[in-house]
Amino acid sequence: MATDLHxxxxxxxxxxxxxxxxxxxxxxxxxxxxxxxxxxxxxxPLDPGVPSELIVPVRLGLSSDEISLADSAIMTADFGEAFDPQVTQQFGAHTLLLLAPPESRFAEPGESDEPLSFPGDIWTLACTIWDVFGSGPPFEAFPVTLDEVIVEHVEMLGKLPDRW
Structure with missing residues (x-):
């Protein structure tokens, strides 16, 4: 499980x-x-393991309408937050606030809530698909605060579960 697909x-x-x-x-x-x-x-000072410099991304010279279907194979990256929900119980998502599944903000160990699992990945995937095929991301709170994001969720999807 990644919950960081964007x-x-x-x-x-x-x-x-x-x-x-x-x-x-x-x-x-x-x-x-x-x-x-x-x-x-x-x-x-930088924490151990943090590189002292980075390489600025390069532009390979093609705009999106010039990339052929054969050259458009994609891959996903950055699984630094991935975990196996059958082995690790995690209640918070380490992803962009606008994309984090709602349960990652409210679920708590010991409550009636369940830890994050694959529905969290489905949430971030759905938000990403919306961003690709829609006219932009599904949630665009500004400023990006927890309260503003929750307001957008309620406006779009309705009332949150009572336990939250």
Whole structure:
């Protein structure tokens, strides 16, 4: 279970042949990759395991209407929050507030609530599909606060369960 499926975690696979490029061939196609330092907002040192710099994403030069069906294979990324609900009980989702399933905000251990499971993935997948095929994301609270997101959920879907 991931509960973190959103557009930023859906990637196009590299075009055929790019995976076999040498570093020089890649630089000839994309230019030298730009690097940016990773700096915490509070100025504190980086935690262990956090890289000191990142590589700025490159544009491969094609707009979406120029990508053929054969070159449009997608893959999902970023399973850092994934867990097996049969092994681990988790009540909160570590995903974008606008996409987190409602139960991740209200469910508590020891209450009558159940831990997160695959319906949470279905919720984030449904929000992502809505974003792709609709005219934008299903929820667009601003500012993005828990209260504003809940208001949007109630406006769109109706009253929350009484236990919440």
């Amino acid at each position: 557009l930023a975690n859906i990637l196009l696979r590299l075009p055929l042949g790019m995976q076999d490029m040498t570093l020089e061939q890649l630089h000839a196609r994309t230019g030298i990759l730009a690097k940016e330092p990773v700096v915490r907002e509070d100025g504190a």
